[in-house]
């Protein structure tokens with residue numbers, strides 16, 4: 001097993017630490033499966049991105065869908081970040097974390113009337129609309145409430161983000177945003193509506209984008225559209241480039257915020273706009289690990305090895321959903337040879353696995369493993385399938401740590417069902 005390169009998860013005397021806290025100690029104190037996050041990773045990533053764009057008027061809106069624990073949202077909010085919320089549920093979470101609605105963007109390809117009303121009543125900074133029909137609905141609800149709705153329109157720039165098809169969102173064939181061919185006319189049309197204030201253009205071309213070119217191509221296209229709309233007398237103020245910055249899970253080559261800024265800043269400089277960013281994964285993915293115990297190992301007649309662990313697709317869906325790679329390393333280094341194995345969970349699905357045909361140190365019952373890069377799209381995609389309780393989450397800050405969510409109890413699993421028996 002090679003080690004995942006990280007300054008926040010490092011070995012000391014053969015034991016893996018998150019910052020200055022031993023993961024062995026945490027796994028013994030709180031049991032596994034267990035999510036552990038590095039607060040200083042979150043802080044450093046935010047500052048790195050924020051500072052890379054210090055020469056442009058901008059603001060970061062943390063995409064809470066990547067990790068919506070209240071303490072994680074609060075960590076970014078305290079740094080000056082706004083929050084991108086994707087539903088009434090995420091809105092509720094952000095409110096509970098202490099976020100002022102003025103610092104929220106309301107996103108979503110299929111917002112319900114209830115969600116739009118909530119956004120308008122509470123006064124979110126902007127609602128990002130994804131169809132003409134939706135803008136009409138927002139206008140009607142705003143009229144009913146006697147308010148003017150701040151609306152940005154999400155345009156689909158039709159570029160190939162060259163990422164996994166499930167997380168590519170900026171191709172004309174994808175469901176997101178409105179077709180760039182119709183965008184100009186739509187802005188003109190919407191500018192005539194009584195209770196809509198058009199605030200900006202929004203794009204989000206996909207997630208886990210590791211190449212700069214698609215980003216640059218999309219931003220150039222959108223910048224041209226922005227200028228065209230401005231010159232038609234529609235006064236926009238936001239140019240929102242969405243999220244999607246890719247991170248290192250394995251051996252991808254990614255770009256740094258500095259490289260990102262060097263390419264994009266000259267384009268931004270030509271615009272009379274505040275630049276908005278909506279990163280999720282970049283800020284959280286490599287700030288988290290999922291700790292797990294090896295339950296059993298076995299070898300079949302074909303010579304295939306299985307390592308059965310106590311974490312599953314219910315805690316980390318990404319391998320099952322996208323065939324994603326997550327690095328796995330022992331919490332305590334083991335002086336064994338490597339073998340090739342499928343690392344699988346206890347859930348009754350063939351698709352339930354953490355890693356396939358993975359070269360790892362030969363492990364046995366009781367060994368503890370860290371599944372890396374689990375800070376984004378981990379806990380937020382967890383489920384109770386097979387009657388599994390969602391794990392606890394721990395936030396580490398230097399040599400301190402605290403529980404930011406306890407493991408669910410059996411009562412959580414039945415909710416109010418007993419009342420209906």
Ligand SMILES: *Cc1c(COP(=O)(O)O)cnc(C)c1O
Nearest residue numbers: 063204207243244278279280281
């Ligand atoms: C998912 C999403 C994001 C965040 O994406 P990341 O890849 O995690 O940075 C930002 N904006 C919108 C509209 C999204 O749907």
